[in-house]
Amino acid sequence: xxxxxxxxxxxxxxxxxxxxxxxxxxxxxxxxxxxxxxxxxxxxxxxxxxxxxxxxxxxxxxxxxxxxxxxxxxxxxxxxxxxxxxxxxxxxxxxxxxxxxxxxxxxxxxxxxxxxxxxxxxxxxxxxxxxxxxxxxxxxxxxxxxxxxxxxxxxxxxxxxxxxxxxxxxxxxxxxxxxxxxxxxxxxxxxxxxxxxxxxxxxxxxxxxxxxxxxxxxxxxxxxxxxxxxxxxxxxxxxxxxxxxxxxxxxxxxxxxxxxxxxxxxxxxxxxxxxxxxxxxxxxxxxxxxxxxxxxxxxxxxxxxxxxxxxxxxxxxxxxxxxxxxxxxxxxxxxxxxxxxxxxxxxxxxxxxxx
Numbered sequence: 168x169x170x171x172x173x174x175x176x177x178x179x180x181x182x183x184x185x186x187x188x189x190x191x192x193x194x195x196x197x198x199x200x201x202x203x204x205x206x207x208x209x210x211x212x213x214x215x216x217x218x219x220x221x222x223x224x225x226x227x228x229x230x231x232x233x234x235x236x237x238x239x240x241x242x243x244x245x246x247x248x249x250x251x252x253x254x255x256x257x258x259x260x261x262x263x264x265x266x267x268x269x270x271x272x273x274x275x276x277x278x279x280x281x282x283x284x285x286x287x288x289x290x291x292x293x294x295x296x297x298x299x300x301x302x303x304x305x306x307x308x309x310x311x312x313x314x315x316x317x318x319x320x321x322x323x324x325x326x327x328x329x330x331x332x333x334x335x336x337x338x339x340x341x342x343x344x345x346x347x348x349x350x351x352x353x354x355x356x357x358x359x360x361x362x363x364x365x366x367x368x369x370x371x372x373x374x375x376x377x378x379x380x381x382x383x384x385x386x387x388x389x390x391x392x393x394x395x396x397x398x399x400x401x402x403x404x405x406x407x408x409x410x411x412x413x414x415x416x417x418x419x420x421x422x423x424x425x426x427x428x429x430x431x432x433x434x435x436x437x438x439x440x441x442x443x444x445x446x447x448x449x450x451x452x453x454x455x456x457x458x459x460x461x462x463x464x465x466x467x468x469x470x471x472x473x474x475x476x477x478x479x480x481x482x483x484x485x486x487x488x489x490x491x492x493x494x495x496x497x498x499x500x501x502x503x504x505x506x507x508x509x510x511x512x513x514x515x516x517x518x519x520x521x522x
Contacts, residue, residue, distance in 0.1 A: 168211065168422050173449030175204040175211075176456045179298070180494060181487075183460065187468045189477075190484040197403040205301050206351060206412045209362045212305060213369020214419050216312060217319075221373070224316045231313055236517040238309045242302050242454075243283075244509025245501060249296045249458045250280050256465060257295075265469070269294070288357040296461050300354045304362040315367055319374060327371050335364035339409050350409045365412070372416040373423075381424060390421035449495070455506050456498035463494040 182201025185192035192198050223229045254277065260266045271294035279285045280295045286303035293300065308315075319327050335350075338360045342350040346357055353361045382390070394417040401411050449456075467490050471482050 168215070168419065168426060169450035170443075170446040171211065171419070171422055171450070172208070172453040173446055173451075173456075175207045176453035177449070177491075178204040179457060180460045180491065183298070183464055184468075184487065184490065187464070187480050187482050188484045188487065189481040192484070192487075196406070197399070200402040200407050203351060203402065203407055203412060206361070206365055206409075207415045207418075208301065209304070209308075209365035210369040210372070210412070210415045211419055212308065212362075213366035213371075214373045214416075214423070215369075216309070216366075217316070217370035217373040218423075220312070221316055221319075221370070224313070225320055229313070229316075233518060234312070235309060237514065238306070240510050240513035240517060242305065244513055245455055245458045245506050246283065246296075246299055246302055247281070248501070248505050248509070249462065250277075250299065253296045253462055253465070256462065271295070285355055286358040288355075288359075290355040293355050296458065298457060298461055300358055301362075302458075304358045307359040308362050308366040311363070315370060319367075319370060324371065324374055324378060327367075327374070331364055331367045331371055334367065335409060338364055349407070351407050351412065368413075368416055369419070372420055376420050376423060387421055387424045390417065391425055394418035394421055448499075452495075452498045452502040452506075455501040456495065459497050459501045460494050463490070463497055467493060 178201045181192075181198060182204070185195075185198050185201075220229060220234060254272075257268055257272055261268045271290070271292050276285070276290060276294040279289055280299065283299075283303045283306050285294065286300040287307065318330075322330075339350040342348060342353055342357070342360055346353060346360075348356065350361050381387075394414055397414050398418060401414065405411065468480075468482055471477065471486060471490075472479060477483070
């Protein structure tokens, strides 16, 4: 599943970069649907949180205080640094006469970004590090985890699954009729509605996996290959729909079983036919990649356009590879310099170790 995070983050990056090239990459349905990778993250987040914390919850050993501090330490250092970095970029660009400050460059929008409230319907638009709205939505889901876990603990799995699907459908209707946009398009405008059913379904998926005997290797491979193929076909042919994202829990479950196979990384690499270690590292830096790519989007394309005299948003498509590589390198630096040490420092400040 670590590899899946890296692939999903790269899909989002390509989606955001696509509009800057002289070839209409946005007309490629698979690229245009790249924003759905965020929904994949939401399902995966629910699955992972239940995997890590549900056992302690049902055993009565769960500490919400420690839980929320750990999640905060996981997200906030990179969020703070990238928000301040892009704020500085806006100021420097305006001072140099390169671009005007955006309308959302206000003290109010900076405050709600710093407080991670900018996905709660209190903002008039995307602001500062614009992809970070999803981090605000994640914190909302984390805050509700004890209630979600209690609901899952109290009721049979089929009831939880049915309730989750009904919730998904109801919120899709509310998003369309009340907010005026499809559920999977919500960002600053109440994306807390978007994450809630997907986080729940992700957690429910883990509970289903936990309740089942591990399938045979053949079944796991068929599930994995089938869900990957179904995802590629759906997202390459049809326009985005919230119900299309229901293939993600199947993909997550099959990859969880696949990774659970007691084989060494070398054997896994051979079986998967992929540069396994590199893809795992891409997965490890996926959060930093997601959070820093807007900075590279704002800087790289502007520099390339001015240096080579290209019209705005008409950079030759061959630049997609070097720009993506530069973004990956930047993400690795953020991961090593900010994310890992920042998490350690934050945990040390927030959680007192028992002696």
